[in-house]
Amino acid sequence: MKTIIYYFSGTGNSLKTACDLALQLADTEFFTDRTEVFPMARAGEADVSADRIGMVFPVYMSGPPLIVSGFVKKLAAAEGWLNETGKYIFAVATHGGNPGGALKMLYNDMRKNGLSLDAAFNVAMPGNYTPLYGALSGEKQNALFVRADEKLREISARVLSGERGYFEFSNFFVNAVSSFFYGLMSPRIPGMDKKFFADGRCDSCGICAKVCPVDNIKMLKGKPSWNHKCQQCMACLHWCPKEAIQYGKMTRGRRRYHHPLIKLNEIIQK
Ligand SMILES: Cc1cc2nc3c(=O)[nH]c(=O)nc-3n(C[C@H](O)[C@H](O)[C@H](O)COP(=O)(O)O)c2cc1C
Ligand code: SF4
Ligand code: SF4
Structure with missing residues (x-):
């Protein structure tokens, strides 16, 4: 089985998450499962030959980075994709404590483009938005990394079992407020x-x-x-x-x- 994980990352949290997931999703016993990690920003077009496609990205202003929406369009445009069955698409949003409506916005964006998301997860990581705060102490960062490792084991188990319909969405109110706020901010x-x-x-x-x-x-x-x-x-x-x-x-x-x-x-x- 082939898996491609497309990532976007500024300070490495999402890249580390993508690499760790790739290791866990590869079949290390028989080396029959191929897993690649690829930067979303360099993806000329989406490789839909993979059986599983992952998207790993940070939460920005309670939503996904703008580039993720562009990538969804590439996925939708990939020849034959809409007619394929059995493919598995999952998403992981890394965030600094408030995942907001990022996963729900991605889910809606994919539906608008004729695609369905199979599972979506959040992973808490150190925040990096310096206009609001400086980096956490090393001790606090390490505590988050330990929890993130546990979470990644849970995510890879769900993905490996092909679980569909598992979504770590925020509640209706948070999604609605995030969507409104993101709609105002994203064009800027x-x-x-x-x-x-x-x-x-x-x-x-x-x-x-x-x-x-x-x-x-x-x-x-x-x-x-x-x-x-x-x-x-x-x-x-x-x-x-x-x-x-x-x-x-x-x-x-x-x-x-x-x-x-x-x-x-x-x-x-x-
Ligand atoms: C512009 C910007 C906006 C952000 N907005 C949020 C947010 O709304 N909620 C949140 O929990 N973290 C927010 N963060 C923190 C990042 O989502 C978090 O640190 C993420 O893991 C960074 O991933 P990276 O290292 O792969 O770039 C924001 C960071 C940036 C740069
Ligand atoms: S701003 Fe920093 S990274 Fe950029 S050229 Fe100057 S020293 Fe180098
Ligand atoms: S903040 Fe903007 S200019 Fe700076 S590295 Fe990211 S995308 Fe490039």
Whole structure:
């Protein structure tokens, strides 16, 4: 059985989740099950030859990243997909404590595109939205990772058994409020990068441009410039080795975050 897990990740939580799930879904005894992990941002089209397709992404503003909606359209457009039966599609949203309506929004988006989601899960991880808060202490991060490991074992057991109709949706009220809030915010997301700037500590290393999953950063005269097709993943801010990237006035001096087991070369999707 072939599984492809498509991921989107700014600071590595969703990439680590996708990789761990891939290991658990592979048939390690007979090596007959192939499992691949692939960046959503580099998926020219969806590979629907897989028997199982996973989507792993962070929650942004109580909803899924904009890129996920684009990926759903690629899935729907893939030749023959709608006529296939027996395929299994699951989603995992990593979040910083409030998953909001992300899974329900994805479910509705897929239905609108003629697709059905078989199962959807939430995994709590350290938050990375530095405009509101700095990184958690190492101790608090580790406690979340231990719980996330347990949760991933549960998720892989459900996926391996082919369980359909299992959805970790928030309640009706949370989904409705999230949907309303997300509807207001999402059109503004690509242009929200206007608040990014590099301060005097920038040494022109270019790492920010390399980590941006959607190539939104170009180096101009040795400094990053943002081009208004942002996903708000915060990778540029968190991976800058000089902590030179700020978002408005609140991020200076706040601790940066990335998943401790994900390295710079792993988050760069080129
Ligand atoms: C722009 C933005 C908005 C976010 N909004 C939420 C949110 O509404 N609820 C939540 O629990 N976490 C929120 N987070 C935190 C992320 O969902 C969480 O840290 C996620 O695991 C990050 O995944 P990554 O490391 O793969 O990028 C937000 C993060 C960003 C960058
Ligand atoms: S990663 Fe930081 S130091 Fe390097 S070019 Fe970007 S802003 Fe400058
Ligand atoms: S510009 Fe920064 S926040 Fe926006 S998508 Fe690229 S890395 Fe993410």
